[in-house]
Amino acid sequence: MEKLFKLKQNGTNIQTEVYAGFTTFLTMVYIIAVNPVILSSAGVPFDQVFMATIISAVVGTLIMAFFANYPIAIAPGMGLNAYFATVVASEGLSYQVIFGAVFLAGLLFILLSLTNLRETLIKAIPSSLKYGITAGVGLFIAFLGLRMSGIVQDDEANLVALGDLHQGVPLLTIVGLFVTLILLALNVKGALFVGMILTGVIGFFTNQLSFDGVVSVPPTPVFFDVDIGGVFSQGLYAVVFVFLLITLFDTTGTMVGVGEQAGFIKDGKLPRARAALMADAVATTTGSAFGTSPSTAYIESAAGVGAGGRTGLTSLVVGILFILSMFFSPVVAAISNLPAITAPVLIIVGSFMMEGLARIDWKSFDEAFPAFAIILTMPLTSSIATGIAVGFITYPLLKLVSGKGKQVHWVLYLFAIIFLIQMIFFPVH
Structure with a gap:
C-alpha cells in the first residue's frame, strides 16, 4: 500500500x-x-x-x-x-x-x-x-425534486403551482428537507445520506415506506x-x-x-x-x-x-x-419508491450548483445575459440542451455587435452556428 x-x-x-x-x-x-x-x-x-x-x-x-x-x-x-x-x-x-x-x-x-x-x-x-x-x-434538478415530491405541481393557469402540502409525500419531503438542512448546517459528515436515512425512518413509522428485504443477491x-x-x-x-x-x-x-x-x-x-x-x-x-x-x-x-x-x-x-x-438492492428499491427520501437531495444538490454565479461579471451585459439566458431557459423548457444552445448563440452575437468579436475564440462561433442550425432544424425539446 x-x-x-x-x-x-x-x-x-x-x-x-x-x-x-x-x-x-x-x-x-x-x-x-x-x-x-x-x-x-x-x-x-x-x-x-x-x-x-x-x-x-x-x-x-x-x-x-x-x-x-x-x-x-x-x-x-x-x-x-x-x-x-x-x-x-x-x-x-x-x-x-x-x-x-x-x-x-x-x-x-x-x-x-x-x-x-x-x-x-x-x-x-x-x-x-x-x-x-x-x-x-x-x-x-432542484425543480425536478420539487415536482417529483408533489411540493410543486402542474397548473393550467400558471404552468406550475404549489401542491397539496397536507398529502403524505409532500409533507414528508419538507420534513426530510429541513432535517437534512440542519445536518448540513451542523457540518455532519455524510449529511445527505444521513438525511435520507432519517427521512426513511420517519416514512417507515408513518407507513409510507415498507421493505421486502434488506440483503439479496445482486441483480444480474x-x-x-x-x-x-x-x-x-x-x-x-x-x-x-x-x-x-x-x-x-x-x-x-x-x-x-x-x-x-x-x-x-x-x-x-x-x-x-x-x-x-x-x-x-x-x-x-x-x-x-x-x-x-x-x-x-x-x-x-x-x-x-x-x-x-x-x-x-x-x-x-x-x-x-x-x-x-x-x-442491498431491496433497501435501495424501497427508498427509490418513496420520492420524499430522494427529493431533498435533488433540491439541496441544486443549491450547491449555484456557487459559480458569484463569479459572473453581472455588470458586463455581454457576459451576464448569455449566462442569465442559460439559467432561465433550462428549468423553464425542461431542457438542458436548449439552455446551452441559447447561451452559445447569444454570447458570440453580443460580443460581435459590441465590438468585442476578436475576444471570442473561433470555436465558439462554430458552436453558435451548429446550435442555431440544430435549434431550427433538429430541436431537442
Missing part, C-alpha cells in the same frame, strides 16, 4: 486514507438510490440502473485510484441523468437510443483525453457560460442494451454533444476544485490529469454499456480530502464500498 499509493510522500497513512474513503462514500452514496429513480422514469428497469450505477462508479473510481492516484471518486452525474430522462420523454425515443448517444459521447471523451483538444475546448468557452450551465443544471447486470444506429438515424448529434460538453466541464471543474483543496495543483496544472480524465471517460462508456447516464468526478470527494485523503487509497476504499452496496 505504501509503495503503490506513495502514502509517506503525500503525508498520509492507511488509517487516514480509509477514514477519508468512508467519508467520501457516505457523502455520495445517495446516487445509488437517486439515479435509478430518475432513469426509471424514462423506462429503464430499476435493477439495470442500480447495477450500472455501481459498475460505472467502481470502474471509474478504481482507475482513478490505481492510475491517477487521486482521492477523487467517480459516479453517474446529477443533472446528466435528468437530461437523459427528459430527452427520452420529449423525443419519444427508446432509452436504448439515448444510451447509444452516451456511449458515443464516452468514446469521444476518451479520444479527447488522449489529445490537447480538451484544453482548447475548455479555454475557448468563457467562464460565464460554464458557471451559467452549472447553475442552470442546478435549478433544473444487463450488458450493451444500446442502439448506436438509432443515434445516426434520428440525428441525435446535439444530444451527444451536450452529454460530452457537460461531462467535460463538470469533471474538469471538479478535479481542479478538489485538486486545489488538496494542494495537488502545481504551476496552474494538475499532474496526471490525463489519467484522471480517462477514469471518467472510461466510466461513462462502461456505464452506458450497462445502462446509466454519463459519469463524472464528484465534488463530494472534497469531503474525503477534508478528512485527510491524499492518495488513490481513498478512492480504492470508495470503490470497495460501492461493490458491497450492490448486495
